[in-house]
Amino acid sequence: MADEPDIAVIEALIGSDLYRQSLRLREAVLRRPLGLTVTEEELADDAMRQHFCAISYGLVVGTVSLRPLDEATLQLKQMAVAEDRRREGIGARMLAHAEGWAHGAGFLLMVLNARMGAEGFYARFGYQAHGEPFDENTIPHIGMTKRLS
Numbered sequence: 001m002a003d004e005p006d007i008a009v010i011e012a013l014i015g016s017d018l019y020r021q022s023l024r025l026r027e028a029v030l031r032r033p034l035g036l037t038v039t040e041e042e043l044a045d046d047a048m049r050q051h052f053c054a055i056s057y058g059l060v061v062g063t064v065s066l067r068p069l070d071e072a073t074l075q076l077k078q079m080a081v082a083e084d085r086r087r088e089g090i091g092a093r094m095l096a097h098a099e100g101w102a103h104g105a106g107f108l109l110m111v112l113n114a115r116m117g118a119e120g121f122y123a124r125f126g127y128q129a130h131g132e133p134f135d136e137n138t139i140p141h142i143g144m145t146k147r148l149s
């Protein structure tokens with residue numbers, strides 16, 4: 001339909017322009033508001049992760065990464081949607097894409113540390129909170145998991 005937003009979720013290979021745009025979005029959404037930056041340690045860890053981005057009319061408007069913890073478990077990290085593009089279903093599209101990729105690759109469990117406030121987003125898609133809240137990057141988070149089927 002002509003007025004449907006043009007959104008696709010695709011891989012952002014390290015070193016690509018899509019990866020660089022994704023990194024800028026991560027920094028803008030997840031780090032700068034907390035007075036932090038993406039650390040060298042985190043950049044090094046990126047090599048161990050699978051990166052996806054949502055693009056709209058050629059621009060990255062969302063980003064998410066997956067890091068294997070063991071043969072069966074992936075940790076979903078760095079989920080961020082551009083502030084002016086939230087509540088359009090972009091986060092949901094990226095989550096579904098990440099889960100589809102994970103399932104296809106044979107992983108059985110997705111785990112993540114949700115910022116308090118984003119917990120409701122993940123709960124809508126079947127993630128269950130566990131344990132006590134803890135601080136990460138200076139703000140409270142809660143552990144959440146979902147069995148992939």
Ligand SMILES: CC(C)(COP(=O)(O)OP(=O)(O)OC[C@H]1O[C@@H](n2cnc3c(N)ncnc32)[C@H](O)[C@@H]1OP(=O)(O)O)[C@@H](O)C(=O)NCCC(=O)NCCS
Nearest residue numbers: 079080081086087088089090091092114115117118120121
């Ligand atoms: C959390 C975030 C990724 C959600 O992305 P989004 O594109 O706005 O979400 P969607 O539009 O796909 O929302 C899907 C559903 O979740 C709901 N939802 C979105 N954000 C929510 C929130 N914070 N709490 C509860 N529900 C939420 C939407 O209303 C929608 O529900 P519906 O299908 O019944 O209409 C986005 O708000 C964001 O980037 N926030 C800042 C960074 C952040 O907190 N990242 C998570 C780190 S753990």
